[in-house]
Amino acid sequence: MLTDLGTVNEILEKHGYQRASLIGILQDIQSRMNYLPRKALLHLSRCLDIPLAEIYEVATFYKAFHLEPKGRHTIQVCLGTACHVRGSRRILSYLESLLEVKAGGTTKDLSFSLETVNCLGACALGPLLVIDRKYYGKMSTNRMEEILKKYR
Amino acid sequence: MSPHLKTISELRSFRENLKRSRDPRSPCITVCSGTGCQACGALEVLEAFREKIREMGVNQEIEIRATGCHGFCERGPLVVIRPQKICYMNVSPEDVSEILHQVAKGGGVIERLLYQDPMTKQRILYEEEIPFYKFQRRIVFGSNGEIDPTNIDDYIGIGGYQALEKVLSTMTPEEVIQTIKASGLRGRGGGGFPTGIKWEACRRAKGREKFIICNADEGDPGAYMDRSLLEGNPHSVIEGMLIGAYAIGSEEGYVYVRNEYPLAVSNLSCAIDQARAYGLLGRNILSSGLNFQIKINRGGGAFVCGESTALMASLEGRVGEPRAKYIHTVEQGLWNQPSNLNNVETWANIPLIINRGVEWYSSIGTEGSKGTKIFSLVGKINHTGLVEVPMGMTLRQIIFDIGGGIPKNKRFKAVQTGGPSGGCLPEALLDLPVDFDRLQEAGSMMGSGGMIVMDEDNCMVDMARYFVQFLEEESCGKCTPCREGLYQMGRILNRICRGEGREGDIELLEDLSLVMLESSLCGLGLTAPNPVLSTLRYFRDEYEAHIQERRCPAKFCRELISFSIHPEKCTGCGACAKVCPAQAITGERKKVHLLESQKCVKCRACFEACKFDAVIIS
Numbered sequence: 101m102l103t104d105l106g107t108v109n110e111i112l113e114k115h116g117y118q119r120a121s122l123i124g125i126l127q128d129i130q131s132r133m134n135y136l137p138r139k140a141l142l143h144l145s146r147c148l149d150i151p152l153a154e155i156y157e158v159a160t161f162y163k164a165f166h167l168e169p170k171g172r173h174t175i176q177v178c179l180g181t182a183c184h185v186r187g188s189r190r191i192l193s194y195l196e197s198l199l200e201v202k203a204g205g206t207t208k209d210l211s212f213s214l215e216t217v218n219c220l221g222a223c224a225l226g227p228l229l230v231i232d233r234k235y236y237g238k239m240s241t242n243r244m245e246e247i248l249k250k251y252r
Numbered sequence: 253m254s255p256h257l258k259t260i261s262e263l264r265s266f267r268e269n270l271k272r273s274r275d276p277r278s279p280c281i282t283v284c285s286g287t288g289c290q291a292c293g294a295l296e297v298l299e300a301f302r303e304k305i306r307e308m309g310v311n312q313e314i315e316i317r318a319t320g321c322h323g324f325c326e327r328g329p330l331v332v333i334r335p336q337k338i339c340y341m342n343v344s345p346e347d348v349s350e351i352l353h354q355v356a357k358g359g360g361v362i363e364r365l366l367y368q369d370p371m372t373k374q375r376i377l378y379e380e381e382i383p384f385y386k387f388q389r390r391i392v393f394g395s396n397g398e399i400d401p402t403n404i405d406d407y408i409g410i411g412g413y414q415a416l417e418k419v420l421s422t423m424t425p426e427e428v429i430q431t432i433k434a435s436g437l438r439g440r441g442g443g444g445f446p447t448g449i450k451w452e453a454c455r456r457a458k459g460r461e462k463f464i465i466c467n468a469d470e471g472d473p474g475a476y477m478d479r480s481l482l483e484g485n486p487h488s489v490i491e492g493m494l495i496g497a498y499a500i501g502s503e504e505g506y507v508y509v510r511n512e513y514p515l516a517v518s519n520l521s522c523a524i525d526q527a528r529a530y531g532l533l534g535r536n537i538l539s540s541g542l543n544f545q546i547k548i549n550r551g552g553g554a555f556v557c558g559e560s561t562a563l564m565a566s567l568e569g570r571v572g573e574p575r576a577k578y579i580h581t582v583e584q585g586l587w588n589q590p591s592n593l594n595n596v597e598t599w600a601n602i603p604l605i606i607n608r609g610v611e612w613y614s615s616i617g618t619e620g621s622k623g624t625k626i627f628s629l630v631g632k633i634n635h636t637g638l639v640e641v642p643m644g645m646t647l648r649q650i651i652f653d654i655g656g657g658i659p660k661n662k663r664f665k666a667v668q669t670g671g672p673s674g675g676c677l678p679e680a681l682l683d684l685p686v687d688f689d690r691l692q693e694a695g696s697m698m699g700s701g702g703m704i705v706m707d708e709d710n711c712m713v714d715m716a717r718y719f720v721q722f723l724e725e726e727s728c729g730k731c732t733p734c735r736e737g738l739y740q741m742g743r744i745l746n747r748i749c750r751g752e753g754r755e756g757d758i759e760l761l762e763d764l765s766l767v768m769l770e771s772s773l774c775g776l777g778l779t780a781p782n783p784v785l786s787t788l789r790y791f792r793d794e795y796e797a798h799i800q801e802r803r804c805p806a807k808f809c810r811e812l813i814s815f816s817i818h819p820e821k822c823t824g825c826g827a828c829a830k831v832c833p834a835q836a837i838t839g840e841r842k843k844v845h846l847l848e849s850q851k852c853v854k855c856r857a858c859f860e861a862c863k864f865d866a867v868i869i870s
Binding site for chain 1: 287288291325326328470471472473474475476479480511512513514550551553554566567568570571572630631632636637668671702704706710715718719722726728827831833834853855857861
């Protein structure tokens, strides 16, 4: 199911097979398939007549794209300036040691992907943690374990 | 049922009808539903209101409206009772029925939900009397709290699309451009280039077609006014773009918005659909002959795409690398055609200028910077949120009068403006009037309006390192000075923070900065040294303490501090041991605990957990 090319065709259809929509197409593929499978990119290359290398160039340039499967839950630690001055680095290193995974990685049991983002625009609530689009504001290390429990 | 408005007079009479049908005296409860308040549970509050209204029966004529961001994100969810404008803060679903009963009764106030002045302990009833709002001048941002962004009628009802009406019926494109030029409006995205001059150049440029672009790739960490405007008042941006399209002669517009802003994307799409249904976007708009459509493109999480040429490359579906600008984008931009790019806040200023006139607009602000500016006041500050103030207000007024000063009686150390391209300004500059030119003279810049306040616990060398690392990661790598310069600066700053700084490091940082300032390709590299240079200019002693004494004066840099437990202050409550991820703290309950420094990972969890100040950093 992960490399269901029908889904890719559907997305291509929606974007009218436009080369200029490549970023939008990749975003849609990722939101449907959780990451960018190589098979899907190969298919894209043939349908849009773009060299595979060029697709990889775009897919690796933009931070939002993932070439590996992600965990069931995505934890994003905001490292924007406002969060930084309120200690978001500490939140990140605490999470890294708790989950035994480095930022950008996924836990072995595929339950969590740990990511960093530059700013989510909810600076009043820093340090900010987002798990699957749910915002947890004013984070401190001692609240973390309890929050993670809900997702384990 | 949405009307397809065919002429200007149809729009006018539609607005008049709307105004007549809406009684401004009837009770209305607005719930702020911006991203900030949503994170505090605004949607649950909203749902509770709707449910309770249903329970109370259909006779209750109380309107519940979900609005955009009010700015005071610190105290969310915010609820305003209209028409009196009573402002409730930190509202939870449990408070809802009490509020509704008071409103239904037609009076009464719930004291505990009002703003309380931290000094006098006095409760304040109305939004405009709270210090946070009192000193602001909210001409661009003010409507956010009044309208439902997903309902175009709300916008039209408060005079929306009136500026478009005026432009189409009474002004030539040249007159529009003259007006914008005369208003003195400068781009709110960073550089502060005069908007009217840009428009004029794009109008004059020759091309097959022309493009209007709205830059909503608000990448500056710590700034979020554009997100709030797009979320809370998307039609003001659309109206601004329509006026720009008329003046410049464009039929196609793009909004390039960050993918990290899902609510902004959805509210903007909704607004575009509604404008199209009303005949305010599309072909032959209001029978004026103007054709204009807007498309939304979502970014891919690359900071450099906020740079105009990189953004245009990204719109074309390519890697977002900037190019040299010896040919300006107003001549050859998107698809090599003349393209006019302004940011969200700039576009939102346009309808105001048209509606209220040049004289009024240019009476606000300073000599070289007209109008207002929205700042995001964040970091170590009591009243965090978005504030809109006239240009020229001093940093002290913004940070202390509006922002309420620094929490926990800590001492103000610096304020960082302009994002990664800006600098850190010290206490001595608190009386600096904030406008484009004064900030630049002080070694910082306006940027998109982030204002990050720092207190005595923040290390300025670490701040410089933070920005350099941020930019190093975000540099596209196309030109050498930026790519290599940032990498080397990052290495030097890293070793200074680790206590391994060498004699000559400061001079080396200055040399590298100069090279980057002179020879980088785009704005990212050209301004990247600012955080380093400004901290060196104002906080050189901190660098020297790190290098010469191996000491971090703010007790922040991990490698230069150690943790211990004060035996007299420790009560043996065990809170520290519980949170320690490294099991470095041991001790029996109700007895003094012990911290083993070899095991300690310096995460500060114990320091934050201890309620008795018994964890000591030295």
